[in-house]
Amino acid sequence: MKYLHTMVRVADVDKSLDFYCNKLGLKETRRMESEQGRFTLIYLAAPGDEETELELTYNWDPEAYGEGRNFGHLAYEVDNIYETCDRLMKAGVTINRPPRDGWMAFIRSPDNISIELLQKGKRLPEQEPWASMPNTGKW
Numbered sequence: 001m002k003y004l005h006t007m008v009r010v011a012d013v014d015k016s017l018d019f020y021c022n023k024l025g026l027k028e029t030r031r032m033e034s035e036q037g038r039f040t041l042i043y044l045a046a047p048g049d050e051e052t053e054l055e056l057t058y059n060w061d062p063e064a065y066g067e068g069r070n071f072g073h074l075a076y077e078v079d080n081i082y083e084t085c086d087r088l089m090k091a092g093v094t095i096n097r098p099p100r101d102g103w104m105a106f107i108r109s110p111d112n113i114s115i116e117l118l119q120k121g122k123r124l125p126e127q128e129p130w131a132s133m134p135n136t137g138k139w
C-alpha cells in the first residue's frame with residue numbers, strides 16, 4: 001500500500017493557490033474538472049516529493065464546510081524553519097505557533113486548515129525574535 005494524497009475542500013481557488021503555491025511553495029502537479037459533478041480537483045506537491053499530493057477540491061456551488069476538529073493538520077518538513085516562517089510572515093501569513101524551539105511552527109490556510117511546519121533534521125539553535133514570540137491563535 002502507498003500513501004497518495006490528503007483531500008481538503010477549498011472555498012476559493014485563487015486564494016488557495018496563492019497560499020499553497022506562492023507562499024508555502026507547493027507546485028501544481030495536475031488538475032481535473034467535472035462538468036457533471038460541478039467540481040474541480042487540483043493536485044499540489046512539494047518540489048521533489050511529487051508523489052505525495054494535496055488534493056484541493058473546489059465545489060462550484062458554494063457549501064458551508066464548518067470546522068471538523070477531528071481533522072488535525074497537514075505537516076511539511078522544511079530546510080530552515082526560521083527562514084520559512086520569516087518568508088511566510090512577510091507574505092502576510094500569520095504564524096499562529098512560532099518556532100520558539102527551532103523545530104515546530106503552525107500556520108492556517110485560507111480555509112482554516114492547520115498546517116504544521118517541522119525543521120528537517122536537528123532543531124535549530126533558539127534565536128530572536130522567534131524565541132520570545134508568543135502564540136497568535138489556535139492551531
Ligand SMILES: C[C@@H](O)C(=O)SC[C@H](NC(=O)CC[C@H](N)C(=O)O)C(=O)NCC(=O)O
Binds near residue numbers: 057
Ligand atoms: C480522484 C480522487 O482522488 C478523488 O478524490 S475523487 C473523490 C470524489 N470527489 C468528489 O466528488 C469531489 C466533489 C464532491 N462534491 C466533494 O466535495 O467531495 C468523492 O467521492 N468525494 C467524496 C469524499 O468524501 O471525498
Ligand code: NI
Binds near residue numbers: 005007055
Ligand atoms: Ni482523492
